Amino acid sequence: MTLTFDLGAVEVARLLIGMTLLVDGVGGMIVETEAYERDDPASHSFRGLTKTNGAMFGPPGCAYVYRSYGLHWCFNIVTRNHGAVLLRALAPEHERTIMEVRRGSTRHLCDGPGRLTQALGLSKIHDALPLDGAPFTFVAKAVTPEIIAGPRIGITKAAERPWRFGLDGSPFLSRPFPTRG
DNA sequence: GGGGCGATCTTCT
DNA sequence: GAAGATCGCCCCT
Numbered sequence: 001m002t003l004t005f006d007l008g009a010v011e012v013a014r015l016l017i018g019m020t021l022l023v024d025g026v027g028g029m030i031v032e033t034e035a036y037e038r039d040d041p042a043s044h045s046f047r048g049l050t051k052t053n054g055a056m057f058g059p060p061g062c063a064y065v066y067r068s069y070g071l072h073w074c075f076n077i078v079t080r081n082h083g084a085v086l087l088r089a090l091a092p093e094h095e096r097t098i099m100e101v102r103r104g105s106t107r108h109l110c111d112g113p114g115r116l117t118q119a120l121g122l123s124k125i126h127d128a129l130p131l132d133g134a135p136f137t138f139v140a141k142a143v144t145p146e147i148i149a150g151p152r153i154g155i156t157k158a159a160e161r162p163w164r165f166g167l168d169g170s171p172f173l174s175r176p177f178p179t180r181g
Numbered sequence: 182g183g184g185g186c187g188a189t190c191t192t193c194t
Numbered sequence: 195g196a197a198g199a200t201c202g203c204c205c206c207t
Contacts, residue, residue, distance in 0.1 A: 050193095115201075
């Protein structure tokens with residue numbers, strides 16, 4: 001398939017919903033993402049280059065992996081103009097047993113950015129790696145998904161921007177979306 | 182099902 | 195010294 005991440009972060013965040021991501025064959029369908037733009041106080045690229053965010057200033061289509069709250073990892077896809085898309089949840093469909101071993105549980109395998117990276121074995125060593133080759137595999141979606149949008153989670157700056165996207169009705173979301181009217 | 186809290190790294194004030 | 199794109203455990207309901 002032709003796959004480009006050289007688009008705006010919001011556009012990429014929507015495109016990813018329903019696609020399948022595998023890391024060394026482990027993973028599943030992406031059901032929840034968040035967009036972070038360059039001109040976005042909540043984005044790690046907002047304040048410019050630091051020691052840890054260099055991948056966001058590299059080419060689109062690479063990984064940006066950073067440590068969260070000192071002990072978890074979060075996995076992003078770098079997009080156009082120093083934006084990024086945070087992967088927040090997957091449906092744990094492929095190699096589920098491996099994910100259960102890594103997580104030490106049979107539940108909550110990929111519903112949350114820190115849990116997702118643990119289940120897929122992602123860490124600092126994947127930071128800045130291109131996503132169009134090993135160990136990453138992206139599989140196109142078979143159908144057009146119903147996408148729901150809402151405020152991003154766990155941030156205080158620009159919290160009003162509705163840049164969290166999810167597969168409507170999925171049981172694998174990290175949190176429910178605010179109900180629509 | 183949900184609130185409070187501790188763990189621990191990096192940046193910024 | 196504080197805050198942050200988090201999570202698991204404990205306790206309560």
